[in-house]
Structure formats: C-alpha cells, structure tokens
Amino acid sequence: MEEFEFRELQSWKEKEYFPLLNKLISKDEMLWLNPKIEKFETGSKKTPLTQEDVREAEDRLNRFAPYIAKVFPETKPMNGIIESPLKRIPSMKKSLERNYQQPILGELLLKCDSHLPISGSIKARGGIYEVLKHAEELALEHQLLTIRDDYSLLDSDRFRSFFSQYSIAVGSTGNLGLSIGIMSAKLGFNVTVHMSADAKQWKKDLLRNKNVNVMEYEADYSKAVEEGRLQADGDPSCYFVDDENSHDLFLGYAVAASRLKKQLEELEITIDEDHPLFVYLPCGVGGGPGGIAFGLKLLYGDHVHCFFAEPTHSPCMLLGLMTGLHDKISVQDIGIDNITDADGLAVGRPSGFVGKTIEPFLSGAYTVSDEQLYRLLKELADTEGIHLEPSALAGMIGPIKLSKEGTDYLHKHNLTGKMSKGAHIIWGTGGNMVPEEMREQYYQKGLNLTQTKKNP
Ligand SMILES: *Cc1c(COP(=O)(O)O)cnc(C)c1O
Numbered sequence: 001m002e003e004f005e006f007r008e009l010q011s012w013k014e015k016e017y018f019p020l021l022n023k024l025i026s027k028d029e030m031l032w033l034n035p036k037i038e039k040f041e042t043g044s045k046k047t048p049l050t051q052e053d054v055r056e057a058e059d060r061l062n063r064f065a066p067y068i069a070k071v072f073p074e075t076k077p078m079n080g081i082i083e084s085p086l087k088r089i090p091s092m093k094k095s096l097e098r099n100y101q102q103p104i105l106g107e108l109l110l111k112c113d114s115h116l117p118i119s120g121s122i123k124a125r126g127g128i129y130e131v132l133k134h135a136e137e138l139a140l141e142h143q144l145l146t147i148r149d150d151y152s153l154l155d156s157d158r159f160r161s162f163f164s165q166y167s168i169a170v171g172s173t174g175n176l177g178l179s180i181g182i183m184s185a186k187l188g189f190n191v192t193v194h195m196s197a198d199a200k201q202w203k204k205d206l207l208r209n210k211n212v213n214v215m216e217y218e219a220d221y222s223k224a225v226e227e228g229r230l231q232a233d234g235d236p237s238c239y240f241v242d243d244e245n246s247h248d249l250f251l252g253y254a255v256a257a258s259r260l261k262k263q264l265e266e267l268e269i270t271i272d273e274d275h276p277l278f279v280y281l282p283c284g285v286g287g288g289p290g291g292i293a294f295g296l297k298l299l300y301g302d303h304v305h306c307f308f309a310e311p312t313h314s315p316c317m318l319l320g321l322m323t324g325l326h327d328k329i330s331v332q333d334i335g336i337d338n339i340t341d342a343d344g345l346a347v348g349r350p351s352g353f354v355g356k357t358i359e360p361f362l363s364g365a366y367t368v369s370d371e372q373l374y375r376l377l378k379e380l381a382d383t384e385g386i387h388l389e390p391s392a393l394a395g396m397i398g399p400i401k402l403s404k405e406g407t408d409y410l411h412k413h414n415l416t417g418k419m420s421k422g423a424h425i426i427w428g429t430g431g432n433m434v435p436e437e438m439r440e441q442y443y444q445k446g447l448n449l450t451q452t453k454k455n456p
Contacts, residue, residue, distance in 0.1 A: 064080070072118050084115050089109065320352070341373070390442060
C-alpha cells in the first residue's frame with residue numbers, strides 16, 4: 001500500500017491516527033470513535049446555533065403547512081406537515097443478529113425518511129425548508145404577505161408570477177436536486193439543478209417533466225456545486241442553495257428531532273439516563289445527518305449517541321473529522337476515488353461548517369462497503385417489505401459495528417449495563433421514489449451477493 005504523503009498537510013501532527021488512516025485508505029470497513037466528543041453542557045457552548053433557531057424553523061414550516069397541504073395533496077392527512085413514520089423492525093433485527101453472529105441489545109427501529117412525501121428522501125426536510133424560507137423572505141419584503149396570513153394564498157397566479165422573476169440554483173448528486181427542484185417549480189421560481197455524474201437518469205427526467213432546468217456534468221458533486229455557485233454569482237435575482245455551508249438547510253433538518261421525540265413517546269419508548277438512544281445516519285456532505293444529530297443533542301443531550309455512516313469509497317466526513325482538517329481535505333487527496341453506488345453519499349469533500357459544528361457532539365463514524373449495502377437492502381425487503389435505495393442502508397449495520405467494535409465507547413460512557421433498555425434508530429434516508437425497474441435491479445444485486453457469500 002502507498003504510504004500517505006502527509007508533509008503537505010501542515011496541521012497533520014498526531015501520529016497515533018496513522019493506523020486508522022491507513023485503514024481508511026485501504027477501503028476496509030472501519031469504526032472511528034470521536035476523541036473530541038464533549039459533555040453536551042460544555043459542547044453546546046461552542047455553537048452559534050441554538051434551540052431557538054430550530055424552533056423558528058419549525059414555526060416557519062407550520063406557517064407553510066396549509067400551503068403544502070393544498071399543493072401536495074399527499075400531505076393532507078398530516079395537515080401539510082412533511083414527516084415520515086418511525087417503525088420497529090423486529091424481523092430485520094433477528095436477521096442481522098443471525099447473519100453477523102452478534103446480538104443487538106435494545107430495540108431496533110427504522111426512521112422511514114424514504115417515505116417522506118414530495119421527494120422521498122431526507123432532502124425533503126432541509127431542501128424544502130430552505131426554498132420556503134427564501135420564498136417567505138421575498139414575499140414579506142415586497143409586502144405581499146404577513147406571517148399571520150393563511151399561506152395557502154401562495155397557491156395563486158399572482159404569487160407564481162411574482163416568484164417567476166427570481167431564480168434558484170443548486171448542485172446535487174440527485175436527491176437535493178429533486179427536493180429543491182420540485183418545491184421551487186411549484187412556487188413558480190425559475191430553478192436550475194446542476195447534477196453530478198452520480199445522479200440517476202430518472203431523477204433528471206422527473207425534474208425536466210416539472211419544468212426544472214437540469215444541467216449535467218461528468219464530474220462529481222463538488223463540481224456540480226461549483227457550477228451552481230457560479231451561476232448565482234453572476235445574477236442578483238438568483239438564490240444559491242449552498243449545500244456545503246447553509247445554516248438554513250441544517251436547521252430544516254434539525255426540526256426532525258422534536259417530531260421524532262413525539263413518535264418515540266407514542267411508541268412508549270423512554271429516553272433518559274438509563275435508556276440510551278443510538279442513532280445511525282448516512283452521511284454525504286453532512287448537512288442532513290449533522291442537522292438531525294444536532295437537533296437530537298439539543299433535546300436529549302448526553303442520552304443520545306449519534307454515528308455517521310459513509311461508503312468505504314466516500315468517507316469524506318470521517319476523514320475531515322479524524323484529521324481535524326474538515327473541508328481542507330478530500331478523499332481524493334488520500335487516493336480514494338469517491339465512486340460508489342450509494343449516490344446520495346458520493347461526496348469527496350465534507351462541509352466544513354457541519355464538521356466543526358458537530359465535532360463536540362458526534363460519537364463516531366464508520367464506513368460500509370457497497371456490497372454490504374446491497375445485501376442489507378435485500379434483507380430489509382425480505383424481512384420487513386421495506387424498499388430503500390442503497391445510500392439509505394448505510395445506517396443499518398451501525399448497531400452491529402457498535403456492539404462488535406465500539407466496546408471502548410460503551411465502557412467509557414457507562415453504557416454497557418444499559419444496552420438492553422436502549423433503542424437504536426436507523427435513519428432510512430431515501431428510496432420511495434425509485435422506479436420499480438431499478439428497485440428490482442437493486443434487489444437482484446443484493447440477492448446475487450448473498451448467494452455468492454453463501455456458496456463461494
Ligand atoms: C443526501 C443524502 C444523504 C446525506 O445527506 P447529506 O446532507 O449529503 O450528508 C443520505 N442519504 C440519502 C439517500 C441522501 O440523498
């Protein structure tokens with residue numbers, strides 16, 4: 001294996017990280033525990049974002065609910081609140097325990113963001129929130145709206161024609177583009193989505209059908225974002241949704257926490273000192289998992305333990321956190337190709353804003369191979385009848401990894417004796433909109449891998 005050339009990276013001094021870095025470079029699956037995690041009480045003093053900011057985002061989504069219910073009828077049963085189910089998955093739990101020869105202590109649940117209305121992925125949280133916030137600002141500024149109005153009045157030619165004077169741009173590997181594109185077009189904005197090479201054809205087709213401009217690039221996510229930023233720089237009426245730095249996206253994701261708290265209460269699952277909660281979140285650039293983890297820490301403090309999950313070929317956040325270099329380092333810098341079938345996670349350079357914000361709160365991060373993702377996809381379909389996209393399975397192996405490799409963490413945080421009273425939530429980040437034909441292909445891949453594993 002090539003020796004990592006670190007001289008160019010000035011701030012890289014801690015030698016003890018080398019064994020783990022070489023493991024990352026070799027693309028073996030690994031679990032990394034965050035040495036910089038702090039007690040919530042001290043960690044929370046380091047962030048400029050607060051519970052008040054999250055509440056403000058929640059209030060804004062509530063103001064828009066009558067409009068959402070009107071223009072997206074599938075959200076009517078929930079009165080225009082875009083939320084997903086939380087489900088126990090006992091059959092999948094048994095299957096994991098059997099296949100990995102590892103008991104999972106505590107309950108296993110799936111947060112089905114795969115089934116979020118409008119765009120079928122976690123991006124229906126942050127992405128839609130940011131577009132709504134921008135629309136509200138414009139309408140308030142031009143005195144077309146007050147925050148006491150019934151926002152369903154935005155569903156009118158008057159508002160659509162007003163918003164059509166403005167444009168919105170975003171760079172995406174697919175799902176963020178879907179959310180931003182669908183929401184912006186519905187309001188009447190001119191919207192352009194700059195898609196990376198990873199983006200699936202059906203996502204581009206779907207957006208074009210909804211009058212969204214789709215630009216395609218041969219390069220990865222970072223390039224698509226750069227193009228979006230360039231477009232917006234040259235045009236004052238164009239608003240750029242900056243997935244790498246946006247506080248609004250982050251806060252839109254963070255709203256998930258208070259909604260989850262209610263769902264846990266409905267399922268009579270207690271979270272406190274003696275009943276720890278573990279949450280496993282697939283991570284791309286970091287905004288989605290970061291915002292949700294942040295929101296959960298604000299509510300549950302030291303009783304919640306959040307882990308990020310990334311493909312072995314795109315471990316950008318793990319690399320940024322482990323080295324402390326955040327967005328100053330990319331996976332390509334250490335010879336990793338950022339090529340993965342987990343298109344939602346195909347990001348080579350993490351968000352510096354998210355990495356720094358989440359650093360005192362995150363318990364750890366781990367990597368998972370594409371083959372593993374397919375096997376888990378097939379297994380979840382067989383055991384629970386739930387179909388996810390490959391990215392969305394990255395969290396599923398978390399409880400196994402933590403139980404097998406995370407005993408230091410469990411000891412250190414005095415969790416060993418409490419595990420059987422705890423709960424694990426796998427964040428299932430996408431999949432409901434995948435066309436039938438592709439869903440079948442994904443399943444077949446998982447099936448083939450499972451069979452070759454059994455009969456080598
Ligand atoms: C975007 C995405 C993620 C990760 O969100 P980031 O904000 O990029 O970290 C996870 N899963 C799916 C399916 C996604 O589309």
